[in-house]
Amino acid sequence: MGRPFVSRKAARFTESVIREMSRVCAQHGGINLAQGFPDFPAPAAMKEAAKRAIDADINQYAVTWGSPRLRAAIAARTSAYNRIATDAGANVTVCCGATESMIAALLAVLDPGDEVIVFEPFYENYGPDCILSGAVPRFVRLSPPEWSFDREELARAFGPKTRAIIINTPHNPTGKVFAREELEFIAGLCREHDALAITDEIYEYILYDGAEHVSIGALEGMSEHTVTISGLSKTWSATGWRVGWCVASEEITGAIRKTHDFLTVGAPAPLQEAAAEALAFDRAYFDGLAEDYRERRDLLASVLEETGFRVYLPGGSYYIMTDVGGLTDVDDVTFADQLVRDGGVATVPGSSFFHDPADGRTMIRFCFAKRRETLERAAEALRRRLG
Template identity: 45%
Template sequence: MSLHLSRRHEMVTQSEIRSMSLECSLQGGLNLAQGVCDTPVPEAVLRGATEAIEAGMNTYTPHTGIPELRQAIADKQERLYGMACDPESEIVVTAGATGALYSAFQALLEPGDEVILFEPFYGYHLTTLRSAGAVPVFVPLEAPGWSVGEGELEAAITPKTRGIIVNTPANPCGKVFSRGELEAVADVAIRHDLFVFTDEIYEHFLYDGLVHVPMATLPGMRERTVTISGASKTFSVTGWRIGWAIADRRWAPAIGHFSDLCYVCAPAPLQAGVARGMEELGWEYYRGLGLEYRLKRDRFCRALQDAGLAPFVPDGAYYVLADVSSVPGRSARERAMHILRTAGVASVPATAFYGGGKGESLVRFCYAKEDAVLDEACRRLREYALHATD
């Protein structure tokens, strides 16, 4: 017997997002590939973390998170969505939303279980599923409205189906599921007795009057929904790794135990900072995010249009898929590299968000940048377009 890697290692190779971020660094470009969200952190969040550090909050916390943060999460869900949840038995604070998703899959899925994944999908959803031994089953969202074809979700259900992943607002396409669309998913989940895992990390990045509807608030869905969110995007603290899962008290303890096994706890003083932000920043702050990022979206999409890279204008989140079929190259990666080398702006080949040969004519950009950086990216793309027509 020789030493060798496990078969699982092929499931978690470096993502295209990180790969393009590395290429961007090597090229000295502007990184609009990774959703790093480099806008300023709210003062209340920084103050809460700083005070916690100065007060010596440096040891392990309960594996489910500090009581103040769990209570703040419960209060927010009740205040914004009318969603009651017990902070003691139904909320688990984790090392980022990715940690919550991983722990939930480990707790609730068996190897061989099938889980429905809408595509284009977020790559970490796919690899996290596979690392749990689950089998993804793709249901396409049809552009430009990213709608689910009639009957396609039902047709994807088999006796092995165990769950459905719903990402709303969605990365990478910006899809915001309407109440009616969520009710259709809920109907399938209830009839087939399925879990629904929701990634709601972009819940406050909504445009043009759209509203976020948590799946767990729909009739019959509270007990079967695992709601996953976090502070990374809302407070621009992607490196802090503060996320959470909200689940029925039958499921939350097992999710917490897997989180404890992998991460022990989320960073103690940073939990305090997020709790402070959630306590002090109310609806006006969350509403302001949508207004601020709508302006960024519109400014960046105009630049893409001017550059001949037609955007699929998103309804939420802070990413945009753009049509790069006119860019030199035989694949999405070659086209993304051409844009990086000639315009100095990094994107992600959309093949990272599809299963099997799709997405070759698309790339994804992230516009969660400070205005000066975004303006420079817009300038470079417009200049790229001028050179492309010379």
């Protein structure tokens, strides 16, 4: 038999469990609380801007690293909100979503064998991202109920091969919002070990109960040590538009731009123009978004508690991580499968957020980026199945 046609890299990861759950949900006509996308419209003003851009024939490649107008809007927003001094010409790369931003950044800064620290549980893309970029992930545990990390464990994970640490705040799947002191501690380790912080801040405006979003790139001495990633998908409810961005030093930006160019050339040109308008929305838009999500969070959390889930209330993002140890003896994958087939509610088994599936065996993640009616239908289904 000849050599397999599948590369060793591709053989090392599986298809996304989250997207698989969405498919099973569609087959059963269920309510999808699995994948993180809203079932309500994107902002009307942003959609109108996209239509105008297409009518104005902005239909060809944009500048590969992002249309000047969008980069200017990103630079203004990142300077003001994230408190990172950002120059549109030197520091910004627009990519096809935060997803491409992350892999472009990793490919731009890592060499095979470099170690990357990843907090666990983690957003499932980071595992394959490390494999694709030839890096070796080192996992550091976030422990419930606060999803805090052990500072000594983190310090021990840093070593001579450490090139970067991936941070995600607010965090998927736990909803943890990293506190300033935690980020100061991480920043200290990055400076000491000359490592980069690659930080995925896609949920940066979805915050509850007075939580403060802190960007590690704004901390002292970190501007040269950080790649800050965000995008349109979550804050502007447009996961299908595929517009995201990286902010980094001029040197790193040069490497990310080249990598991005050869991965995808560029993000959709007319949607970049619309994104530029959306980034300039006023404060009321962002406050309203967070308040709407808080209501949805509280609705879902109370139903989950009522039906026997142990709820870890998120401080940010639009997920609720739960523990089902008190509800069932079966593992998370079996439980999630039963819940979608018999109960009609799709969720994500906790094991998809851990490198050792046993560690997520009693966890189930719910997404509440849904209309109130959808959440109420899910509540009824959960009460019928478990109540």
